[in-house]
Every structure is written in C-alpha cells, then in structure tokens.
Amino acid sequence: MPKPGPRLRLVDVAERAGVSLATASRALAGRDGVSEEVATRIREISRELGYVANPYARTLAGGASSTVGLVVHQVDDPYFSEIAGGVIQVADEQSLLVQICHSGRDPDHELRQIRHLIAQRVGIIIIAGSGYNDPRIEAEAKAELSAFQSLGGRVAVIGRHSLGVDAVLPDNEAGGQALGDHLVGLGHRHIAVAAGTPGLTTVADRLAGVAAGLRAHGLSLDDLPVVHTDFTRDGGRAAADQIMTNHPATTAIVALNDAMAMGVLSALRARRTPVPDRVSVVGFDDVSVAADLAPSLTTVRLPMTDMGRMALELALKPRSARPRRRATGHRLIVRDSTGPVPAV
Amino acid sequence: MPKPGPRLRLVDVAERAGVSLATASRALAGRDGVSEEVATRIREISRELGYVANPYARTLAGGASSTVGLVVHQVDDPYFSEIAGGVIQVADEQSLLVQICHSGRDPDHELRQIRHLIAQRVGIIIIAGSGYNDPRIEAEAKAELSAFQSLGGRVAVIGRHSLGVDAVLPDNEAGGQALGDHLVGLGHRHIAVAAGTPGLTTVADRLAGVAAGLRAHGLSLDDLPVVHTDFTRDGGRAAADQIMTNHPATTAIVALNDAMAMGVLSALRARRTPVPDRVSVVGFDDVSVAADLAPSLTTVRLPMTDMGRMALELALKPRSARPRRRATGHRLIVRDSTGPVPAV
DNA sequence: GTGAAAGCGCTAACAT
DNA sequence: ATGTTAGCGCTTTCAC
Numbered sequence: 001m002p003k004p005g006p007r008l009r010l011v012d013v014a015e016r017a018g019v020s021l022a023t024a025s026r027a028l029a030g031r032d033g034v035s036e037e038v039a040t041r042i043r044e045i046s047r048e049l050g051y052v053a054n055p056y057a058r059t060l061a062g063g064a065s066s067t068v069g070l071v072v073h074q075v076d077d078p079y080f081s082e083i084a085g086g087v088i089q090v091a092d093e094q095s096l097l098v099q100i101c102h103s104g105r106d107p108d109h110e111l112r113q114i115r116h117l118i119a120q121r122v123g124i125i126i127i128a129g130s131g132y133n134d135p136r137i138e139a140e141a142k143a144e145l146s147a148f149q150s151l152g153g154r155v156a157v158i159g160r161h162s163l164g165v166d167a168v169l170p171d172n173e174a175g176g177q178a179l180g181d182h183l184v185g186l187g188h189r190h191i192a193v194a195a196g197t198p199g200l201t202t203v204a205d206r207l208a209g210v211a212a213g214l215r216a217h218g219l220s221l222d223d224l225p226v227v228h229t230d231f232t233r234d235g236g237r238a239a240a241d242q243i244m245t246n247h248p249a250t251t252a253i254v255a256l257n258d259a260m261a262m263g264v265l266s267a268l269r270a271r272r273t274p275v276p277d278r279v280s281v282v283g284f285d286d287v288s289v290a291a292d293l294a295p296s297l298t299t300v301r302l303p304m305t306d307m308g309r310m311a312l313e314l315a316l317k318p319r320s321a322r323p324r325r326r327a328t329g330h331r332l333i334v335r336d337s338t339g340p341v342p343a344v
Numbered sequence: 345m346p347k348p349g350p351r352l353r354l355v356d357v358a359e360r361a362g363v364s365l366a367t368a369s370r371a372l373a374g375r376d377g378v379s380e381e382v383a384t385r386i387r388e389i390s391r392e393l394g395y396v397a398n399p400y401a402r403t404l405a406g407g408a409s410s411t412v413g414l415v416v417h418q419v420d421d422p423y424f425s426e427i428a429g430g431v432i433q434v435a436d437e438q439s440l441l442v443q444i445c446h447s448g449r450d451p452d453h454e455l456r457q458i459r460h461l462i463a464q465r466v467g468i469i470i471i472a473g474s475g476y477n478d479p480r481i482e483a484e485a486k487a488e489l490s491a492f493q494s495l496g497g498r499v500a501v502i503g504r505h506s507l508g509v510d511a512v513l514p515d516n517e518a519g520g521q522a523l524g525d526h527l528v529g530l531g532h533r534h535i536a537v538a539a540g541t542p543g544l545t546t547v548a549d550r551l552a553g554v555a556a557g558l559r560a561h562g563l564s565l566d567d568l569p570v571v572h573t574d575f576t577r578d579g580g581r582a583a584a585d586q587i588m589t590n591h592p593a594t595t596a597i598v599a600l601n602d603a604m605a606m607g608v609l610s611a612l613r614a615r616r617t618p619v620p621d622r623v624s625v626v627g628f629d630d631v632s633v634a635a636d637l638a639p640s641l642t643t644v645r646l647p648m649t650d651m652g653r654m655a656l657e658l659a660l661k662p663r664s665a666r667p668r669r670r671a672t673g674h675r676l677i678v679r680d681s682t683g684p685v686p687a688v
Numbered sequence: 689g690t691g692a693a694a695g696c697g698c699t700a701a702c703a704t
Numbered sequence: 705a706t707g708t709t710a711g712c713g714c715t716t717t718c719a720c
Contacts, residue, residue, distance in 0.1 A: 057400075057715090060400040060696045078425075081422070081425035085446075092446065101432065294639070365708090378706080400698090401698040401712090
C-alpha cells in the first residue's frame with residue numbers, strides 16, 4: 001500500500017534559507033531562540049515552497065500530535081453527527097485533524113477505542129455520549145484517560161460527569177424537569193416515560209429531572225409507568241406499544257430522546273392514536289428533523305453543534321488543576337405534539 | 345482485557361518473544377519470512393501485552409499509512425453521516441483510522457482539504473458528495489489525486505464521475521427516471537422540480553433522469569417549472585413557495601434530495617396545501633427520517649451506508665489499470681406523500 | 689542566536 | 705528463517 005513519495009522536507013526549506021535544520025524547526029514552530037528577522041524569512045520561504053511538515057516525523061520526534069480523536073456512539077445518529085460537526089468546525093479553524101470512531105454504545109468497545117486512540121498517540125481525545133452506570137467501566141476509562149493526561153494528552157467529554165476530566169454537561173436534569181412541568185401544566189396526570197437502557201447516565205439524569213418536575217406538582221414517578229428499552233427509535237416504538245397496552249389511560253408520553261420520540265410517534269400512528277388529541281408526546285435533544293415530524297415534536301433543545309465546539313475548545317486550553325465543567329443550557333421548544341389533556 | 349502499558353514498543357514484544365526486531369515486525373505485519381510457529385507466538389505475546397504499533401513510526405519508516413481521509417460536504421447532513429457510518433464500519437474492521445473533514449459544499453475548500461490530507465500523508469482518500477460542473481475545479485482535483493495515486497496513495501469517490509479514480513456511483517439517473525415514471529403513472533402532468541444548485545453534477549444527473557422518465561410518457565421538462573435553489577431544506581422551502589406561487593396548477597413536486605423534500609413539505613404545510621391530496625411530493629435518497637415525516641415521503645432509496653462501505657472496500661483493493669465503477673442500485677419507495685392527481 | 693547530533697519507533701534492505 | 709543496521713523527517717538537548 002501507500003508509500004511516502006519524494007516530498008518537500010524541512011531540510012529543503014533550511015537549505016534554501018541558508019540555516020540549519022534546528023533553526024528552521026524552531027522558526028516554523030514559533031519557538032524562540034531565533035531572531036525575528038531570520039524566523040520571518042524562513043516562514044516566508046516555507047510558505048513559498050508550499051512546505052507542510054510531515055506529521056509522522058513531527059510526532060515521532062516528540063512534537064505535539066495535532067490530531068484529535070473523537071469517540072461517538074454512532075455518527076449516523078443525528079445527535080452525534082451534529083456534535084461531530086461542531087468538533088470538526090473548530091478543528092478546521094485550528095488546522096487540526098479529527099479522527100472519528102464509534103463506540104457503538106458498547107462500553108467495552110468504547111474502552112477499546114479509547115485505548116486505541118491513545119496507542120495511536122492522538123494529542124486530544126473527545127468523548128461524546130452518555131456515560132455508563134457500571135462503575136468498573138467508568139473506573140477503567142478514568143484510569144486510562146488520566147494516564148493519557150499525565151503523558152501530556154488532553155481530554156474533554158460531553159455528557160459524562162464521572163471521568164475526572166473537562167466536561168461539557170448537557171442540562172439533562174433541568175431539561176427533564178421542564179418537560180415534566182410542561183406536561184403537568186397542560187393538565188396531564190397519567191404520564192408515562194419511554195426511557196432508554198438503564199445503564200446510561202443520560203437516561204438516569206433525564207429521568208431524575210422528569211421526576212423532579214413531577215414532584216413539584218405532587219406527582220411521583222414511582223406511581224407511573226417507566227419503560228426501559230433501547231435508547232433508539234425502535235426502542236421508542238416498543239416502549240410506546242407496551243405503555244399503551246398496559247396503561248391505556250396514559251395521556252402523555254415522555255421519550256428521553258428524540259429518536260425514541262420518533263419511535264413513539266410511529267407506534268401511536270400505527271395504532272391510530274391521535275397526537276396530541278389523545279396522547280401528548282415529548283422528546284429531548286431537538287435534532288433538526290424534530291420540527292418536520294408530524295406532528296412537529298415538543299422537545300428540549302440542546303445546542304449539539306456548540307457542545308462539540310465547546311468540548312474541543314475546552315481541550316485546547318491548557319489543562320487546569322481541577323476538571324472544568326461547562327453547562328450547555330437548554331430550551332423547551334413547544335410544538336404540536338403536546339396539548340391539553342383530552343376531555344373524558 | 346489487555347492493558348497497554350504507558351509506552352509499549354515493538355522491541356518489548358520482540359525481547360519477550362526472544363526474537364529480533366525484524367522478526368517481530370514481520371510477524372505482526374503478516375509478511376512472510378517467519379515460520380508460522382514463531383509468528384503465532386509473537387502475535388500472541390503482542391496481544392497479551394496489548395501492544396499497538398506506533399503509527400507515526402510505522403509510517404515514517406516507510407510502512408503503509410493506515411489512515412483514511414474522508415471528505416464529506418457536512419457530517420451533520422444525514423446523507424453524509426450515513427455514508428460516513430459505512431466508511432467507519434469498514435475502517436474499524438480493518439483497524440484503519442478515519443480522518444474526517446468538511447468541504448462545506450465549496451469546491452475551493454474541498455480542494456484545500458484534499459491537499460491537506462495528502463500533505464498529512466494519509467494512505468487512502470475517500471471523497472463523498474457531488475462533483476462540480478466547473479471544469480477548472482475538477483481538473484485541479486483530478487491532477488492532485490492522480491499525483492497522490494502515483495505516489496502510492498489510493499482514492500475512491502462516491503457520486504463523482506470525472507475524477508479518473510475508482511468510483512461508487514449512485515443511480516441518480518435511473519432513480520430520477522423512476523420518480524418521473526411514478527408520478528406520471530399516478531396521472532400527474534403538472535409536475536415541477538425543486539432542483540439544487542445547477543453547479544452540482546448530482547443535480548444535473550438526477551434532473552436528467554427525471555427528464556427521461558417524463559419523456560418516456562411524452563412530457564418534456566422544458567415545458568415544466570424547474571427551480572434551482574440550494575440543495576438543502578431551506579432551498580426546498582424557497583423552491584416550493586416559488587413553484588406554488590408562479591405555477592398554481594402544479595400537482596406534483598419532485599425534490600432532488602430528501603432535504604429539499606422536507607423543505608417542500610414544510611412550505612406546503614405552511615400554505616395549508618394538503619399532501620398528497622392537492623400536491624404530491626417526492627424526494628431522493630431515503631434518509632432514515634423519510635419514513636417518519638408527515639406524510640411519510642415517497643423517495644428513491646440509495647444504500648448510503650453500503651456506499652460508504654463499498655468506497656473504502658474499493659480503495660483497499662490493489663489499484664487497477666483503469667478506474668473501477670460500482671453502481672449502487674436504487675429502489676423506489678412509495679409512501680404517503682404521493683397519490684393520484686386530484687379530481688378537478 | 690545558531691548549529692551539530694542524538695534519538696523518537698518502526699520498516700526494509702542487506703547479511704547470515 | 706532470522707538477525708543487523710541504516711535510515712524515514714522531525715524535535716530537542718547540548719555545544720558553541
């Protein structure tokens with residue numbers, strides 16, 4: 001397979017400028033120890049020649065790696081593709097490369113991917129996606145990442161709180177609360193939750209938010225159906241079917257992400273249950289199609305693209321003594337999938 | 345689960361196996377010149393130790409670069425995120441890394457990204473997304489890529505025919521034809537097209553297909569409104585508004601991709617124009633949400649994930665004398681957004 | 689401020 | 705079949 005060809009090397013630039021390799025290297029890296037005059041000339045020549053450093057040589061020699069490893073559950077899930085979009089934007093601005101890989105929602109696979117990225121010597125690791133309630137997994141990941149950091153790597157995560165690194169934290173609880181509040185405000189009491197797999201912290205957090213929102217109005221989630229299925233469209237379908245079969249009095253379903261909400265809508269459509277006239281439905285995330293569903297989906301908007309941007313920006317700052325946390329904010333977007341409780 | 349030490353090197357594996365560096369290298373690379381017995385032992389030890397080769401050293405030393413550069417217009421566009429998903433799947437299977445970057449639908453930017461990937465010494469380049477009708481751009485890209493190939497790089501593209509490299513070619517014409525055929529079959533005569541920017545070859549190809557489909561029934565696209573706007577949801581909105589205002593007799597709108605179709609549906613909804621009772625709408629691609637829109641979208645399915653897979657698989661084969669081409673196939677998916685012509 | 693030289697970890701000739 | 709060794713192109717001490 002591909003072999004490197006005869007390309008422009010740093011020596012060529014150095015020779016052309018009449019300086020040594022070391023000086024040229026210093027000049028291009030913007031390090032000091034070179035007179036401003038010489039440095040400028042070297043940079044000019046390099047630009048003229050169209051020189052681009054060989055990243056393999058650079059990194060091997062101990063320079064900083066300019067590639068960022070991005071771990072997402074699945075790029076073709078809109079939640080993650082929007083986050084990836086944000087990361088790529090910033091990377092582009094900073095001339096960094098983005099290496100993307102899938103965890104496939106499998107904690108062990110994720111761990112393997114993280115190790116792989118570290119072994120590949122990326123300079124920065126961004127992990128997007130829910131954490132796991134399994135302490136073993138989280139501990140192993142944490143250990144791996146902190147070793148990576150102590151070797152000079154930078155890490156930022158999105159939506160995980162227990163990894164001891166800089167984190168962008170979506171407003172999962174507050175958003176869940178807003179949702180619960182909204183439904184109760186519309187008069188709903190028979191509320192059910194289509195929740196994702198219980199192993200995900202995102203599910204737990206959003207659920208806790210919903211519980212809090214209901215509690216404020218004297219309702220308890222303990223008395224209401226909470227169905228745990230996959231955190232996907234299909235999971236949503238299954239959950240909705242289960243809910244409507246076992247709890248026909250339900251007038252509102254909270255799906256803990258938009259993908260599940262889409263499944264819920266689809267299941268209700270199949271059952272010819274009018275939304276929102278008979279059952280209201282809410283989602284979470286506000287992926288871009290949420291507005292185009294029928295009915296358009298009431299949901300909590302999370303700024304996914306910005307979350308991606310923020311994560312890489314965090315990782316690009318010098319490491320701080322203690323992990324930084326950035327909350328994302330959220331906004332309840334009321335659309336057509338929610339309405340008042342049907343008159344009995 | 346093997347835990348990689350802070351910095352395991354090939355020497356460590358070699359020492360542990362009691363062989364030389366060269367033998368270890370050969371064994372792990374699967375090259376011959378090592379007895380099967382020894383090779384197996386080395387591989388075992390390497391796995392046990394959790395050894396992962398340093399790709400920088402490996403590539404610098406003249407080995408194959410194991411990274412794939414993927415250029416997409418935008419990852420957060422479902423069409424591209426599904427393709428990216430396919431590429432990542434295969435890469436994962438082959439232990440390759442995927443570096444992803446955006447062209448942003450800007451031909452000059454795309455060219456810059458390609459040059460950057462080449463300068464970064466990726467081993468394989470995959471370019472997804474429509475080509476451009478601008479011959480200058482295509483010629484420059486072609487030159488760049490062929491230089492890259494002659495240096496041993498591998499290239500495959502998706503949906504571009506004029507680059508002189510291996511290509512996965514979506515059934516744009518045949519799909520367009522199927523769409524035209526479908527609408528005429530339902531009795532539609534007043535058909536309009538919401539087309540993307542005319543500079544994109546994908547737009548031209550799909551349009552040609554639609555024209556052919558109509559022509560077969562004695563209709564000519566020359567007599568029908570074809571509105572060129574952005575190849576996006578917003579473009580679809582604008583096109584639909586323009587079409588319905590200027591050609592109120594229109595009973596069917598062909599959008600040249602699903603994103604535009606979503607815009608069309610949204611514009612029609614805003615105008616309270618019933619779909620499909622008053623106007624039928626078709627899209628192209630069958631992105632995963634197409635089935636969840638209201639009404640669900642009649643469209644041409646392209647196997648995006650497979651297209652990503654095929655592209656990388658093509659690129660992984662040894663280069664052939666002449667560029668290979670793989671057609672993707674397509675399937676007309678009839679859903680609820682199309683129906684018979686309304687009775688007058 | 690600048691240059692010379694020693695690696696970084698690996699592959700690939702060249703030996704044996 | 706296996707070992708020895710010379711680089712790959714760069715950064716980084718360490719001299720000057």
